[in-house]
């Protein structure tokens with residue numbers, strides 16, 4: 001691709017300006033989870049809109065409404081850069097809100113003050129999640145302008161301010177605008193995830209879904225003292241722990257009949273994808289802080305994480321949970337568990353199987369307590385075609401920038417909006433990460449390596465160039 | 474007994490004064506659990522000491538020391554009334570501290586403002602637990618003085634101010650003073666419990682013990698996200714719920730081998746004691762707010778409560794416990810359970826059996842998590858001889874005052890100090906309740922019926938007269 005060399009040089013020349021842009025963004029504490037920070041979230045939206053407009057993009061606000069009476073949701077930024085009917089149109093998504101952060105949580109630096117160490121690690125809340133990647137798109141525009149390069153595609157943008165708090169209102173907006181503001185979309189690119197490790201970039205083509213359940217066991221009218229009632233009442237905790245053990249074993253096998261019948265069989269092509277992935281058990285053991293994995297084979301572990309379902313017991317609401325030794329018989333206890341779903345599991349069928357299983361096991365208990373199982377929420381798994389031109393372009397760009405073919409990865413968790421973009425636009429969706437597995441989003445000392453920020457800016461721009469050239473099937 | 478008629482008349486004549494005494498006591502919010510109320514607890518001690526001294530008793534403070542640096546424990550009152558070597562000496566125990574109470578919790582009246590309704594129910598925090606019974610002893614002295622009756626015994630008193638917060642420092646005091654201040658003790662009487670129902674008085678001769686354990690399962694270095702790690706790590710919750718189900722079934726049967734071997738066989742004499750007890754399933758179902766009892770036979774239910782061991786699962790520390798749907802894999806979870814113990818269970822043996830059982834079951838799980846079981850605390854069961862002269866005197870007094878032979882009851886819970894009094898003085902201990910099962914100590918709208926307060930004052934006085942006459946074996 002002709003223009004890339006000039007583009008890369010321009011990006012390198014602008015490194016200082018790009019870092020300053022990130023510093024300004026990090027300085028605005030746009031924490032969506034804290035209502036008292038909402039003005040900062042709005043301020044961040046305004047700052048981002050102004051930056052985009054200065055670069056020549058047109059931006060409009062979409063207001064999703066109120067979160068609570070008296071608390072407005074921050075606006076979603078609907079942006080466009082370029083409208084040449086002869087170019088492809090790429091919709092990019094990111095979020096400008098961040099997780100909460102307090103110095104006292106254990107940060108080594110002020111979380112809203114971008115701090116760069118001698119290794120080029122740029123510490124700050126939002127540096128990698130997701131302000132760095134969002135600004136990456138702005139950097140791409142700026143470098144093209146400064147180098148007088150033609151922008152290779154039309155860029156549509158969706159930058160929201162509630163991602164860390166459930167993306168409230170976003171799905172409704174996408175459903176509305178997919179056929180309006182975003183109607184020209186040819187493919188979607190989301191940069192809001194991470195490399196699997198620290199050395200090899202990746203493209204992500206799948207996410208598991210999540211179906212979350214609660215299992216309520218109730219009997220007595222109120223909590224009881226175990227001295228007075230122990231041995232005389234049917235204790236809800238006894239029934240609940242018994243039911244919980246019927247759901248999954250400690251090798252991770254889901255014990256609910258029928259669950260595995262829906263899982264897509266492993267294909268040779270899929271197995272081949274796992275062969276080259278740069279991932280060892282060391283990486284997972286280090287991240288885990290222990291060696292208590294179910295398998296000690298890296299490929300098997302990745303498959304368990306990405307393409308097989310799992311069931312986790314999260315805890316119990318209503319039971320005694322504090323340190324100490326309270327002698328209570330809890331009257332009503334609610335077990336929480338969720339199933340990570342994968343292709344081709346049907347969510348309604350999963351819930352039907354869960355319900356039937358719990359009812360059967362509850363009957364076996366012969367209890368006089370009342371048992372209820374219910375779905376709290378479910379979100380579907382997502383899997384894209386990694387052979388699509390959108391992925392081919394991203395793979396070429398990665399090889400160009402990083403000098404290595406990217407791993408094709410899935411992720412164990414869900415990013416529900418990914419599926420919404422796919423379903424509503426009807427187009428291929430690509431997850432194209434900028435940062436690495438050590439960036440610690442959502443944790444203390446969140447960082448983005450300067451190298452990943454600058455090379456990532458090159459990557460995003462290169463991707464747009466390769467997109468312009470890829471043969472569209 | 475000669476003097477009782479005159480005594481009863483005097484008590485009736487002083488009814489108004491006795492109620493006023495209770496009103497003054499309730500007005501002092503001596504909540505031991507709230508550090509900011511500590512001055513009120515001390516004020517209550519001072520008020521009680523002054524009242525006793527006005528009645529002619531001698532009282533000294535025992536200071537148990539500091540609860541925390543900067544927070545003194547309130548004094549225990551060591552009192553004596555009479556020191557005639559020809560009279561028996563009875564040690565009575567009670568507590569002048571109370572549970573927390575706030576109008577906003579749902580009280581129908583101000584909790585520290587004694588409020589008497591048309592049925593003579595005297596509502597107020599501490600009315601029945603334990604200010605009413607404590608003042609009962611003061612009332613006994615006053616009525617004897619006013620009626621010019623000779624006091625039948627020497628009275629030793631132990632009134633503490635930390636009972637609702639674990640009786641901190643009390644055991645040490647008793648161990649020290651049993652052979653000093655309390656060395657003349659011939660028998661002990663504790664009035665700090667309740668009738669089994671509302672119509673028939675009782676004497677209580679047994680309490681279960683409590684051995685409290687924690688069962689810790691740990692693996693990962695920190696809590697994990699189930700999207701990323703679900704299916705790949707051995708989840709501590711799965712192991713813990715499995716282990717918890719091996720402890721007890723939902724019919725209340727303890728599944729730990731050997732536990733029942735230590736339980737004293739049921740004797741005919743004991744069975745006979747249960748035959749006359751005034752107690753129906755209605756009472757327990759009403760108190761429970763449901764009909765989810767294990768048995769529907771009242772005698773069997775009482776035996777399960779009083780004289781058989783039980784095991785309750787209280788909850789889990791470290792797991793997700795809030796409302797909502799957090800997708801966490803908890804890294805370290807601590808199950809809490811306790812065993813109510815009965816004669817002739819040896820506490821050390823109970824712990825040995827629990828430990829051996831958990832270790833065996835943990836091995837069966839084949840887990841790579843780390844499992845630890847440990848005793849948090851244990852308190853021994855207590856059972857007194859209900860044929861002792863101390864009980865005979867109380868039975869005669871009850872029949873005299875209430876016109877009915879008292880039920881001989883045990884209780885399911887433990888009052889650890891009971892056993893300490895028995896062990897340290899080497900004398901018989903009697904639990905002689907004043908209030909009824911509907912008094913709601915520790916709950917909103919705690920009350921003491923005026924009838925129980927006045928008749929209870931007669932009962933305590935009569936008991937001392939019968940004690941003086943009983944043949945000592």
Ligand SMILES: [Zn+2]
Pocket residue numbers: 095129130163192
């Ligand atoms: Zn993010």
Ligand SMILES: [Zn+2]
Pocket residue numbers: 099129164441442
């Ligand atoms: Zn995030």
Ligand SMILES: [Zn+2]
Pocket residue numbers: 568602603636665
């Ligand atoms: Zn009490």
Ligand SMILES: [Zn+2]
Pocket residue numbers: 572602637914915
């Ligand atoms: Zn109490």
